[in-house]
Amino acid sequence: MTTVKALATGENELRVLVVAPTGRDGQMICDLLAGSGVTCVSSATSEMARLELNAGAGAIILAEEVLTLSDIAAWAAQISEQPSWSDLPLLLLTVAGAVNVENRKKALARQPLGNLVLLERPVRPETFISAVQAALRSRRRQYQVRDFIAERGLAEEVLRKAEKLAVAARLAASFSHEINNPLASVTNLLYLIGISASLDETQKYAEIASRELARVSEIVTQNLRFHRESNKPVAVEITQVVNAALNLYQARLATAGISIERDFRECSPVIGVVGELRQLMLNLIANAFDAIGRGGTLKIRIAGTREHNNGSRPGVRVTIGDTGSGIRPEIRNMLFEPFVSTKGNTGTGLGLWVSSEIVRRHSGTIQVKSRAHSPFTGTVFSIFLPSHPNWIPSLRSGEMNNCQRETMQFVA
Ligand SMILES: Nc1ncnc2c1ncn2[C@@H]1O[C@H](COP(=O)(O)OP(=O)(O)OP(=O)(O)O)[C@@H](O)[C@H]1O
Ligand SMILES: [Mg+2]
Structure with a gap:
């Protein structure tokens, strides 16, 4: 025809x-x-x-x-x-x-x-x-x-590419930062081994050095594995993606006195594109890190669930909560739009826009609750990702499906 x-x-x-x-x-x-x-x-x-x-x-x-x-x-x-x-x-x-x-x-x-x-x-x-x-x-x-x-x-395609580059740049910075710390301590330990007076002391320093090197190797292996993943949707263990993203922020979170609480329950793999899911988690963790500043808590919960209001879809819910400043009221209604940022030169305002696109491509949902008034301030992002390919037409056909993003709820 x-x-x-x-x-x-x-x-x-x-x-x-x-x-x-x-x-x-x-x-x-x-x-x-x-x-x-x-x-x-x-x-x-x-x-x-x-x-x-x-x-x-x-x-x-x-x-x-x-x-x-x-x-x-x-x-x-x-x-x-x-x-x-x-x-x-x-x-x-x-x-x-x-x-x-x-x-x-x-x-x-x-x-x-x-x-x-x-x-x-x-x-x-x-x-x-x-x-x-x-x-x-x-x-x-x-x-x-x-x-x-x-x-x-x-224009949107250009923005998406820009955000990918920004994430790559942030990733490279996190990566160097994370492996720099253990390498610096290995250098110090080698110096101590050089001047140590006893075999016991030497062995003690050597053990610490090998632990530090194991950490470098873990970070490198995890990241290389993700880079080799294809752009095609596959079964993804979301806990591994979150752990790898957290690993990249570990030292910085520790330096800022931010504690991490993990509550990872058993769940089936989600179907998704690993690189995109990693980008999503990194964006949300980076935002939480920025919002907390110093001395708070980042709580991440992962649990298998069913989305009852949507045909009882089986999937996984990832909840990323922080005790940070809360989202400013003036940007709440446009949080998922491009170029919305309160971070001046340090933020492009593309992170949440791209994150919500990624969730949408995975036929998931993203919700946010936030409170910006003291004494208790903080933000919780809750993401649902389906765990069965039947529920993800957008990934199978490469098209976007109807927008299911940003059901926003704010606690006054
Ligand atoms: N967890 C959070 N707590 C408080 N405010 C947040 C949080 N997450 C996002 N925001 C607010 O939403 C804005 C938009 O976030 P988004 O990630 O899209 O951009 P950005 O972080 O400013 O820049 P980038 O593009 O580098 O990520 C932020 O500038 C910040 O004001
Ligand atoms: Mg951001």
């Missing part, structure tokens, strides 16, 4: 396709429109006009007498294939006459034709031309919407 999706751009966008094969009707309509500067193509049959439509059109003019029921169905099928921004105007030149069963059937069948205007003949030329011009004006608006959607799509 031919589709309207393939609408060509440029000069064909505003031409009018005419099917009025009786006598010289088609040619006369085109001559009339040419006088008003409208490009027109007259086709001998509906089928030919539908083929023309693939190269672009601003409006269609059909004479009622050429439309059989099956013809109406063919137009309706083609119209239903339009992209969401398109609402192709159709002008139907009707003939005055008695209302009979056949006419009523046709009128019913015409309903799926969408943006349809009936013009009863004989039509005065001025009326006809103004109807065509109104149709073309509405078509121009549709093209503007199309262009806007395309530009926005490109």
Whole structure:
């Protein structure tokens, strides 16, 4: 089947396709429109006009007498294939006459034709031309919407890439930071071994050094493993992803006097793209770290669950809570939009926007509760991720599904 999706751009966008094969009707309509500067193509049959439509059109003019029921169905099928921004105007030149069963059937069948205007003949030329011009004006608006959607799509793609780069940069910084600490202590221990007076002392220092090196090796192995993972959805142990992300922040959290509470319960693997899930966890942990500042608690809970309000989907709930400053009231309603940040030069404001996109791609949900008034302040992000591929059409087809993100609840 031919589709309207393939609408060509440029000069064909505003031409009018005419099917009025009786006598010289088609040619006369085109001559009339040419006088008003409208490009027109007259086709001998509906089928030919539908083929023309693939190269672009601003409006269609059909004479009622050429439309059989099956013809109406063919137009309706083609119209239903339009992209969401398109609402192709159709002008139907009707003939005055008695209302009979056949006419009523046709009128019913015409309903799926969408943006349809009936013009009863004989039509005065001025009326006809103004109807065509109104149709073309509405078509121009549709093209503007199309262009806007395309530009926005490109801009969002650039932002997504920017956030990926920002995460990579943060990751590289965390990585260097985390392996630098144990390496520094190994250097000190080697010095102590060099000047130690007894074998006992040497052995003690060597043991500590080997523990420190084991930690370096653990960080490197964990991260290399994640980097080798494919971009395809696989079964992912979310506890491992969270542990690897926490490992990267461990030393900094300790230096800031922030304690980590892990409550990891048994749960099945979720289906997801490992790199994306890691990016999600890193974003939320980084935000919690920034919000706590010094001396608070980061609590992470992971538990198997069923999402009862959504077809009882089996999955995993990850809850990341902090005793930080709480989310500022002025940004609460736009938290998941790009460029919303209170961190000045140190934040891009893309972290939560990308995180909510990742959750959406995994057909999950993300919720947030926050309190910014003392004495108790803090924030809890709660993420549900399905654990069965049947519940994740977006990952299977590579498309986004309906937005299920940001059910926001704030504790006053
Ligand atoms: N756990 C939290 N506690 C308090 N405020 C938070 C928390 N998480 C997010 N926010 C607020 O939401 C804003 C947006 O967060 P988001 O992660 O999108 O951007 P960012 O952290 O500012 O910058 P980046 O793009 O580098 O992550 C933050 O600037 C902060 O004000
Ligand atoms: Mg952030």
